[in-house]
Amino acid sequence: EIVLTQSPDFQSVTPKEKVTITCRASQNIGPGLHWYQQKPDQSPKLLIKSASQSFSGVPSRFSGSGSGTDFTLTIDGLEAEDAATYYCHQSSSLPQTFGQGTKVEIK
Amino acid sequence: QVPLQQWGAGLLKPSETLSLTCAVYGGSFSGHYWNWIRQPPGKGLEWIGEIDHGGSTNYNPSLKSRVTVSVDTSKNQFSLKLTSVTAADTAVYFCARGRKWVGGTRGHFDSWGQGTRVTVSS
Numbered sequence: 001e002i003v004l005t006q007s008p009d010f011q012s013v014t015p016k017e018k019v020t021i022t023c024r025a026s027q028n029i030g031p032g033l034h035w036y037q038q039k040p041d042q043s044p045k046l047l048i049k050s051a052s053q054s055f056s057g058v059p060s061r062f063s064g065s066g067s068g069t070d071f072t073l074t075i076d077g078l079e080a081e082d083a084a085t086y087y088c089h090q091s092s093s094l095p096q097t098f099g100q101g102t103k104v105e106i107k
Numbered sequence: 108q109v110p111l112q113q114w115g116a117g118l119l120k121p122s123e124t125l126s127l128t129c130a131v132y133g134g135s136f137s138g139h140y141w142n143w144i145r146q147p148p149g150k151g152l153e154w155i156g157e158i159d160h161g162g163s164t165n166y167n168p169s170l171k172s173r174v175t176v177s178v179d180t181s182k183n184q185f186s187l188k189l190t191s192v193t194a195a196d197t198a199v200y201f202c203a204r205g206r207k208w209v210g211g212t213r214g215h216f217d218s219w220g221q222g223t224r225v226t227v228s229s
Contacts, residue, residue: 001168032212032213032214034214034215034216036216043201043219043220043221043222044152044201044216044219045219046215046216046217049206049214049215049217050214050215055215055217056108087151087152089152089215089216091205091213091214091215092213094165095154095165095166095167095168095169096142096154096157096213097154098151098152098153098154099151100151101151101152
């Protein structure tokens with residue numbers, strides 16, 4: 001099973017700041033890494049697919065990069081509505097797995 | 108994206124069988140993997156298993172002995188059964204559509220159901 005490790009687990013950020021969340025895979029997963037945003041009592045929402053492709057309708061302040069084992073989600077100019085938990089997910093190998101999540105709080 | 112609507116019993120006793128169904132409204136039922144994912148209270152996401160329109164399944168080894176995912180293409184629905192539940196199976200269960208690339212390679216989950224909260228308690 002491929003283990004995804006996110007860092008940090010928690011981040012408290014001022015609006016308009018830049019946020020960087022990393023996801024490290026225990027094996028090479030190529031570009032098969034995706035990012036989701038989940039707010040309390042809601043379903044996860046897809047932000048970034050295949051490491052760096054923005055999903056339809058997602059604000060341009062969200063971007064992704066990386067390949068292989070190291071990936072990054074960047075929020076360039078945090079807004080209050082971005083307070084949420086962010087998860088990475090790998091689909092390259094079964095069983096599919098998720099990172100443990102990174103909670104982003106607005107200061 | 109397509110709307111997914113899920114339903115099923117929310118309160119179970121230990122040893123009972125969890126049963127959930129997810130309906131897909133719009134879009135093609137073929138060309139995707141149809142997934143179940145769960146989230147225990149205050150914790151992260153766990154992939155349970157998937158099925159394609161032809162009925163081929165894959166399961167998480169941690170649950171494989173207790174899980175069955177089935178599909179009814181005539182109704183554009185797929186279902187989850189989890190037998191012999193315990194308190195450890197208490198979670199919000201989500202259905203989700205997964206992208207299926209040429210050659211069967213898997214991609215992202217682009218549509219999610221609203222979630223069903225399942226509590227196992229005596």
